[in-house]
Amino acid sequence: MSVLVFAESQGGQFKKSAFEAVTYGYKTAQVLGTECIAICLGEAGNAADLGNYGASKVLSVADSALNTVDSQAYTSVIAQAAEKNGASVVVLMHSATGKGIVGGLSARLNAGSAPGVNQIPTNDGAFRVKKNVFSGKAIAEVELTSDVKVISVMGNSFQPEVVGSPATVETFAADVPAARITVKSVDKVQGSVPLPEAEIVVSAGRGMKGPENWGIIEELAELIGAATACSRPVADTDWRPHHEHVGQTGVAIRPNLYFAIGISGAIQHLAGVNSSKVIVVINKDPEAPFFKAADYGVCADLFDVVPRLIEAFKKRKANS
Amino acid sequence: MKLLVCVSKTPDTTAKISFNADNSEFNGAGVQYIMNPYDEWYALVRAMELKEATGGTVTLINVGPAENDTVIRKGLAIGADDAIRINCNPKSSLYVAKQIAEFAKDGGFDIVFCGKETIDYNGSEVGGMVAEYLGMPFISFASKLEMDGNGATITRDIDGGKETVGVATPFVVSAAKGLAEQRIPNMRGIMQARRKPIDVKEPVAFDDLSTVVSYDMPPAKAACKMLDPEDMDELVRLLHEEAKII
Ligand SMILES: Cc1cc2nc3c(=O)[nH]c(=O)nc-3n(C[C@H](O)[C@H](O)[C@H](O)COP(=O)(O)OP(=O)(O)OC[C@H]3O[C@@H](n4cnc5c(N)ncnc54)[C@H](O)[C@@H]3O)c2cc1C
Ligand SMILES: Nc1ncnc2c1ncn2[C@@H]1O[C@H](COP(=O)(O)O)[C@@H](O)[C@H]1O
Numbered sequence: 401m402s403v404l405v406f407a408e409s410q411g412g413q414f415k416k417s418a419f420e421a422v423t424y425g426y427k428t429a430q431v432l433g434t435e436c437i438a439i440c441l442g443e444a445g446n447a448a449d450l451g452n453y454g455a456s457k458v459l460s461v462a463d464s465a466l467n468t469v470d471s472q473a474y475t476s477v478i479a480q481a482a483e484k485n486g487a488s489v490v491v492l493m494h495s496a497t498g499k500g501i502v503g504g505l506s507a508r509l510n511a512g513s514a515p516g517v518n519q520i521p522t523n524d525g526a527f528r529v530k531k532n533v534f535s536g537k538a539i540a541e542v543e544l545t546s547d548v549k550v551i552s553v554m555g556n557s558f559q560p561e562v563v564g565s566p567a568t569v570e571t572f573a574a575d576v577p578a579a580r581i582t583v584k585s586v587d588k589v590q591g592s593v594p595l596p597e598a599e600i601v602v603s604a605g606r607g608m609k610g611p612e613n614w615g616i617i618e619e620l621a622e623l624i625g626a627a628t629a630c631s632r633p634v635a636d637t638d639w640r641p642h643h644e645h646v647g648q649t650g651v652a653i654r655p656n657l658y659f660a661i662g663i664s665g666a667i668q669h670l671a672g673v674n675s676s677k678v679i680v681v682i683n684k685d686p687e688a689p690f691f692k693a694a695d696y697g698v699c700a701d702l703f704d705v706v707p708r709l710i711e712a713f714k715k716r717k718a719n720s
Numbered sequence: 721m722k723l724l725v726c727v728s729k730t731p732d733t734t735a736k737i738s739f740n741a742d743n744s745e746f747n748g749a750g751v752q753y754i755m756n757p758y759d760e761w762y763a764l765v766r767a768m769e770l771k772e773a774t775g776g777t778v779t780l781i782n783v784g785p786a787e788n789d790t791v792i793r794k795g796l797a798i799g800a801d802d803a804i805r806i807n808c809n810p811k812s813s814l815y816v817a818k819q820i821a822e823f824a825k826d827g828g829f830d831i832v833f834c835g836k837e838t839i840d841y842n843g844s845e846v847g848g849m850v851a852e853y854l855g856m857p858f859i860s861f862a863s864k865l866e867m868d869g870n871g872a873t874i875t876r877d878i879d880g881g882k883e884t885v886g887v888a889t890p891f892v893v894s895a896a897k898g899l900a901e902q903r904i905p906n907m908r909g910i911m912q913a914r915r916k917p918i919d920v921k922e923p924v925a926f927d928d929l930s931t932v933v934s935y936d937m938p939p940a941k942a943a944c945k946m947l948d949p950e951d952m953d954e955l956v957r958l959l960h961e962e963a964k965i966i
Contacts, residue, residue, distance in 0.1 A: 471848065471858050472851075475852070496860070496878050496879045499861075503848025503849040503851075506814060507849040513843075515842070516843070533840060535839070538938070540934075543931055545931075580888070585884045586883045587881050588880050597879075667733050668733050678965055681944070697946045699949065715953065715956075
């Protein structure tokens with residue numbers, strides 16, 4: 401028996417989420433009294449490091465065909481590793497890559513699945529794990545009854561924890577199926593941190609009045625190493641690029657800190673951001689619904705408050 | 721082209737969420753239901769556009785009970801030709817996918833569309849499951865889809881950006897924002913939808929491997945701490961010392 405964790409890499413490097421996934425896998429393995437094995441696909445530089453987070457060994461499938469994400473190929477290789485290593489649980493991240501695999505993998509392995517979980521499973525007579533549902537308005541406990549189970553973990557639910565030392569890396573000889581999808585081009589968002597992975601997000605809405613006013617938002621974000629985001633009408637009117645749109649119909653995020661500036665806090669917006677750990681709302685309307693979801697609130701004109709906040713962060717930086 | 725669009729029903733985001741007495745089931749009484757936006761706005765509309773451009777048929781499929789017919793009728797009003805409902809109360813995604821695949825396997829569909837995810841449970845898994853059961857390629861989170869020769873060129877959302885891929889039919893694709901523009905059904909569509917067939921079929925046997933066993937409300941959030949707008953040093957201090965974030 402084992403817990404198998406797919407550790408995602410990009411351009412040969414692990415992302416923080418890979419360490420989150422291994423941390424989750426390690427804790428799940430402890431619940432089940434078994435070991436945690438990691439698998440990395442394609443080029444992956446420092447695979448042994450996954451041992452630091454609790455992987456007892458790392459399987460590496462360094463086939464260049466796996467350098468681009470092909471859901472079918474990934475599904476097939478992970479399924480082969482799960483079978484060879486007697487995995488009872490397969491852990492993925494609930495990232496774009498993970499979401500592309502989670503369904504196919506559970507069908508392939510005839511495994512019950514729990515996509516987008518945010519807690520470690522329990523195993524007292526039954527294997528159960530929790531996730532947020534109904535736009536964060538409720539928590540569902542899912543029971544998985546199959547021999548093999550597939551779980552995908554919400555990003556930023558678990559901080560990576562160093563519990564061990566570098567692991568041995570073994571080459572895993574897998575049958576990589578011929579690609580049925582050809583990649584024509586890849587267009588990465590340049591520069592800043594990708595929104596779903598950002599730990600701090602500065603987000604602004606229609607209260608900004610127009611795209612020409614976004615300078616203060618970008619300045620604040622850059623100062624504190626945050627990604628920028630926006631409400632849907634802002635993206636729909638092309639004030640900001642579509643990939644910044646958060647909410648029910650945009651990206652769902654759960655950063656450690658979310659600044660909502662000039663955003664009313666409609667339920668469809670909250671649906672994508674209310675799992676953030678700390679929410680700061682800046683809005684001139686004391687009745688704005690967002691204050692109900694906030695930890696800290698500033699009720700005033702954002703064009704006064706944001707520059708002041710920038711100064712305050714600069715002062716703090718200079719003094720630390 | 722023969723196109724199949726998987727449509728699901730979800731509570732509207734604004735719906736009040738409650739459960740039965742022992743918290744084992746969602747209480748649907750008085751809840752406003754809608755067609756899952758990704759299915760309606762993007763998957764179905766793009767399928768309609770392809771049909772309008774090249775001819776063919778658009779079939780809807782829903783796995784669910786008779787109440788779902790209202791959602792299916794809306795899809796027919798938007799322009800789908802016909803619909804299938806697999807008559808059951810599904811409890812798991814694999815079960816749903818199995819039913820869809822059973823129907824689709826001999827249907828000769830060129831493209832099976834589904835939504836990126838349902839907005840109630842956010843699984844993002846049914847499309848991949850259907851593809852696996854049908855042995856077809858799966859392209860997740862498509863924001864653009866153009867037909868060319870005997871396949872399609874699809875732009876999809878990936879971690880940190882977008883990727884454009886080519887794939888031959890048949891395939892399964894999940895629809896994300898951008899794939900099409902929402903269409904509001906007109907009166908003529910609504911009238912015609914009344915006469916379009918919804919074929920009700922019984923499900924094939926399949927054991928659920930995952931089920932929701934209980935629901936819970938999230939812990940109540942502490943009241944928002946309101947700060948003096950003149951004193952942003954205080955906010956920065958609190959984020960640092962109290963929230964321990966910055
Ligand atoms: C099916 C559906 C799905 C949707 N999905 C999404 C989604 O995914 N994401 C999303 O964001 N929305 C979504 N919406 C839209 C959502 O309902 C709201 O309309 C939208 O979030 C409002 O955007 P906003 O807060 O930027 O604008 P507004 O609602 O116009 O709010 C602007 C806010 O700025 C404040 N303000 C104005 N001027 C200032 C100032 N000078 N200083 C400080 N504060 C100021 C105002 O008090 C107000 O609260 C969806 C709607 C539907 C029906
Ligand atoms: N009961 C259902 N009947 C038909 N299609 C469904 C059903 N449930 C989910 N789907 C389809 O699968 C997509 C993804 O759903 P999910 O994996 O549950 O997030 C939806 O957007 C629909 O297109």
